[in-house]
Amino acid sequence: MIRLDSLTKVFDTPKGAVVAADHIDMEVPEGEICVLLGPSGCGKTTTLKMINRIVKPTSGKVFINGDDTTGLDTQTLRRNIGYVIQQIGLFPNMTIEENITIVPKLLGWDKAKYKARAREMMAMIALEPDAFLKRFPSELSGGQQQRIGVARALAADPPVMLMDEPFGAIDPINRAVIQDEFLKMQQALNKTIMFVSHDIDEAIKMGDRVAVFREGKLVQYSTPDDLLAAPKNAFVESFLGEDRALKRLNLVKVREIVTDEIGTVTPSDTLETALAKIDNYGYQNAILMVNDRKQPAGIVSRSVARTTKGYCRDHFQTVPAVVGLDDDLRKAASLMFAHDQTWLPCVNDEGTVCGQITQRAMTSHLGARYRARQGDDRTPSPAIKE
Amino acid sequence: MEILLYALDSAGLLLSRTLEHIALVGVAVGIATLTGVPIGIAITKNERLAQGVLYLASIIVTIPSIALFGIMIPVLSLIGHGIGYVPAVIAVLLYSQLPIIRNTYTAINNVNPALREAARGIGMSPNQRLRLVEIPLAIPVIMAGVRTAVVLNIGVMAIAAYIGAGGLGTFISRGISQSDPRQLIVGAIAVSVLAIIVDYSLLYVQKRLTPKGMSRQAAAT
Numbered sequence: 001m002i003r004l005d006s007l008t009k010v011f012d013t014p015k016g017a018v019v020a021a022d023h024i025d026m027e028v029p030e031g032e033i034c035v036l037l038g039p040s041g042c043g044k045t046t047t048l049k050m051i052n053r054i055v056k057p058t059s060g061k062v063f064i065n066g067d068d069t070t071g072l073d074t075q076t077l078r079r080n081i082g083y084v085i086q087q088i089g090l091f092p093n094m095t096i097e098e099n100i101t102i103v104p105k106l107l108g109w110d111k112a113k114y115k116a117r118a119r120e121m122m123a124m125i126a127l128e129p130d131a132f133l134k135r136f137p138s139e140l141s142g143g144q145q146q147r148i149g150v151a152r153a154l155a156a157d158p159p160v161m162l163m164d165e166p167f168g169a170i171d172p173i174n175r176a177v178i179q180d181e182f183l184k185m186q187q188a189l190n191k192t193i194m195f196v197s198h199d200i201d202e203a204i205k206m207g208d209r210v211a212v213f214r215e216g217k218l219v220q221y222s223t224p225d226d227l228l229a230a231p232k233n234a235f236v237e238s239f240l241g242e243d244r245a246l247k248r249l250n251l252v253k254v255r256e257i258v259t260d261e262i263g264t265v266t267p268s269d270t271l272e273t274a275l276a277k278i279d280n281y282g283y284q285n286a287i288l289m290v291n292d293r294k295q296p297a298g299i300v301s302r303s304v305a306r307t308t309k310g311y312c313r314d315h316f317q318t319v320p321a322v323v324g325l326d327d328d329l330r331k332a333a334s335l336m337f338a339h340d341q342t343w344l345p346c347v348n349d350e351g352t353v354c355g356q357i358t359q360r361a362m363t364s365h366l367g368a369r370y371r372a373r374q375g376d377d378r379t380p381s382p383a384i385k386e
Numbered sequence: 387m388e389i390l391l392y393a394l395d396s397a398g399l400l401l402s403r404t405l406e407h408i409a410l411v412g413v414a415v416g417i418a419t420l421t422g423v424p425i426g427i428a429i430t431k432n433e434r435l436a437q438g439v440l441y442l443a444s445i446i447v448t449i450p451s452i453a454l455f456g457i458m459i460p461v462l463s464l465i466g467h468g469i470g471y472v473p474a475v476i477a478v479l480l481y482s483q484l485p486i487i488r489n490t491y492t493a494i495n496n497v498n499p500a501l502r503e504a505a506r507g508i509g510m511s512p513n514q515r516l517r518l519v520e521i522p523l524a525i526p527v528i529m530a531g532v533r534t535a536v537v538l539n540i541g542v543m544a545i546a547a548y549i550g551a552g553g554l555g556t557f558i559s560r561g562i563s564q565s566d567p568r569q570l571i572v573g574a575i576a577v578s579v580l581a582i583i584v585d586y587s588l589l590y591v592q593k594r595l596t597p598k599g600m601s602r603q604a605a606a607t
Contacts, residue, residue: 054507078509089504093522093597102518103508136599152508162507 002028002051002160002192007060009046020046022216023060028209030065030159031190035197035207039239042213044196048162051194052081064160079107082153082161082191086168088145090137096148097133103156114155121151124185143174150182154189163195167202179205200240204228204247212236225251229369245366249330254323257365258346260355264290265300267313274312275305288345289316294352296322296345322347323357329365332357392568400557400572404580407553411543411584414475415535418482423528425483426490427516436491443484451477451542455549474543474551481542482535489531493524522597529592533585540581544573554580 009021021043028034036044049055051062053074062069069077090099097118104114122129125147137145146166153161167175167182183206186193197203203210204224211221220232228248231237240247263281265274267289278287284302289312291297298316308315320339323332323346335344336359343358393400429436449457458473467473497520505515547555557573560566 052507054503075509075511078507080509083504083507085500085504085507087498087500087504089498089500089507091501091504091519092599093519094599102510106509106514138599 001030001063001065002034002194003063003066004047004051005061005063007047007050007062008058009043009050009055010058019216021050024218026211026218026221028192028194030192032208033186033193033195033206034209034211035195035203036211036213037197037200037203037207037239038213038219040198041215043216044198044211044213045164046216047213048164048194048196051160051162052078052083075106079103079156080158080160082156082158084146084149084153084161084163084166086165088137088142088149088169090145090148090152092137095134095136096140099137099148100133100152100155102152107156109156117155121155124154125151126181143170143178146170146178147181150185154191159192161191161193163193165196165198168197168199175202182206201247204250212239214239225369229366246330246333248366249333249362250328252329252365253325254327254329254332254346254357255325257329257361258325258355258357259361262288262345262353262356264288264353265312266290266292267297267311267316269312271300271305271308271310271312271315274300275302278302278305284342286317288319288353288356289313290353296347296353319345324349325354329362333359333362389568389571393572396572400576403552403554403556404576407540407543407555407577407580408584410471410474410546410551410553411478411536411539414478414543415482415532415539417475418479418486418535419532421479422483422486422531423490426487426528427494427521429487429491430494440484440488440491443487446480447484451481451545452548454480455546459549469549469551471551473549474546474553477546478539478542481539485531485534485538486528487531489534490524490528493527494520496527497523523600526592526596526600529588529595533588533592536588537581537585540577540584544577 004024004026007021007024008019011018011020024043024047026034036048038044046055050057050060051064051069064081090096091102094102097115100118100121101114104117109117118133119129122132127144127147132140132144132148137148140148146169150166153163167178170178179202195206197206204227207224209221210224210227212219212227214235220227220236222230225248227236228240228244228251231240231244237244263277263283265277265287269289274287277283281287286299286301287305288296289298289300296319298312299319300312300316304315320341321335321344323335323344325346325348332344336342342360343356345353346355346357348354425439429439454477455473458476459468462468462473462476501519501523502515505519510518543551543553544555544558547553547559554573554576557569557576561568561570561573
């Protein structure tokens with residue numbers, strides 16, 4: 001757990017005092033990733049760096065796991081906090097092994113223990129120990145170097161990690177890979193992490209919570225979904241972007257809004273039955289046909305059912321797309337747009353049909369939070385009044 | 387031909403003078419490294435002090451060597467070493483300060499700020515940062531300064547023959563006083579050749595001392 005209590009930094013510049021961080025109060029619960037987000041110069045990095053005293057706080061306190069760190073010796077404090085920076089900062093004069101084991105060495109571990117730890121860390125970041133440990137940082141790619149940077153920060157198993165735009169200097173493709181790897185590692189490690197980013201998409205992806213900063217002040221601190229659904233003010237709203245509702249698609253799983261009610265036909269049903277079912281369920285243009293194992297086999301369109309006689313097995317089209325329960329809405333929406341569909345059948349892990357997801361359900365889910373917020377306001381905004 | 391014959395005739399003397407020369411420069415630059423590197427590191431902590439020290443070291447280098455020897459004669463006479471070995475070593479020691487201090491200062495100051503921050507952030511004490519990160523990274527540039535000092539002072543030391551310090555300068559000073567071009571030329575060539583050989587040897591030492599992972603960057607300096 002990291003708790004900041006009225007943490008403040010005032011820089012004295014020739015033009016007068018500049019408040020870089022203004023009475024920041026926040027708490028990151030144990031095992032969560034908190035992303036500090038904001039434009040440059042908003043105080044997010046200053047706030048992060050005050051935790052390990054790279055920047056000395058003007059006033060305020062930092063608590064780690066409930067203990068006030070004010071009285072702690074700076075070096076001891078830092079050795080117990082993992083620190084990853086954007087420029088990576090591997091020491092070029094040391095091998096990968098020496099880089100990874102530097103904090104354990106500073107902490108006085110014995111040789112056998114830190115050597116074993118280096119191999120363990122390499123396994124964790126999925127790099128072959130024998131191939132890499134004896135090499136030097138200059139021989140590695142940027143992505144590999146940053147993995148080593150993360151391994152170095154984690155080597156002494158600190159409870160808390162600070163990450164200053166750790167993946168900012170890595171190309172977009174590798175960045176996504178490293179982000180995913182890191183999230184997977186975090187599931188096992190359960191570190192309490194503060195993570196600085198200026199990228200809203202990264203914040204939503206990585207953060208259990210997001211703290212938005214502006215001009216040295218903490219403007220909003222909430223879960224990514226809350227942030228996107230209910231930005232506190234115009235600044236947050238504009239920072240999140242006008243497509244913020246779309247960004248929420250990433251956060252919601254199909255499982256959350258699937259309706260298990262879905263009308264289906266079987267290949268042996270007549271088209272007449274199909275038409276009746278289409279009308280019964282109120283479907284506009286088609287109905288799903290499933291095989292005897294309840295797997296999607298095709299769709300029967302309303303126009304065919306109305307104009308033709310016969311059995312479904314002879315008059316179906318292929319299923320354009322299906323989504324799984326653990327896919328996110330972004331994928332579902334993308335498939336709907338790509339195939340010009342207003343609904344998609346959902347399948348579970350065994351591939352059997354378990355419901356459907358409609359565009360209507362998606363928009364109403366995303367809109368629910370927005371409507372709730374409008375309802376909270378005592379005076380509706382002029383746009384709504386009209 | 388005459389010159390070559392002379393050189394062969396006096397090969398033994400040439401060798402002993404060369405060794406003498408190397409010993410003089412070696413001792414002087416050795417001491418200069420032991421003083422210059424710590425000074426260079428110390429002044430990185432204080433910008434104004436750094437400017438002052440570097441300014442002073444620059445002024446010393448502008449003093450012509452022959453004048454410096456002249457100045458030292460009365461002063462060192464007080465302890466009975468007005469001429470000979472001691473003033474020669476002191477002069478070279480002083481001339482070596484500028485390249486060594488300046489290169490050390492620049493090298494330590496130019497250590498990538500990201501590495502500095504990483505070193506602080508993982509909890510190294512100032513001494514550990516110096517020992518484990520800053521000095522190893524600065525070594526190629528510090529060694530380049532030492533090399534400059536050595537090459538520069540192999541020339542300066544030739545003049546020290548005038549105050550009886552010995553070395554290869556003896557051939558030159560005798561060549562002039564005896565109007566003997568053979569000695570003059572043999573001495574001059576020997577000094578140049580020595581400077582070149584020593585420079586390359588030190589370049590080799592510099593490469594050996596450069597941390598392995600940095601050898602690519604070291605090639606640039």
